[in-house]
């Protein structure tokens with residue numbers, strides 16, 4: 548849907564750091580979303596999130612727009628950083644904190 552893609556683009560424009568996830572950082576609804584949001588939270592900078600369980604239109608459209616099939620998805624400055632595996636790898640290497648800090 549065009550409207551949903553427009554909504555996604557607007558969210559990406561308005562939020563330097565945004566995590567599309569299942570549930571919320573405080574109450575994640577999946578282990579992958581929990582691990583990713585915890586890693587991002589540990590960087591100590593505020594970030595936006597969208598609960599895709601509450602937004603089925605975004606759940607359906609974002610994987611096509613992003614060319615990335617799963618959630619969570621971390622976006623920084625309008626670019627997809629990756630999902631849980633990538634976020635955790637970057638967290639371990641220290642790269643995540645750098646990317647978040649520079650956002």
Ligand SMILES: N[C@@H](CCC(=O)N[C@@H](CS)C(=O)NCC(=O)O)C(=O)O
Pocket residue numbers: 569577579606616617618619629630631632633
């Ligand atoms: N290896 C993936 C794990 C994430 C994953 O497999 N997510 C699945 C299950 S939560 C998913 O989003 N499936 C599509 C959906 O539920 O809409 C990553 O690094 O992010």
Ligand code: FES
Pocket residue numbers: 569576577578579
């Ligand atoms: S909701 Fe089952 S693996 Fe994420």
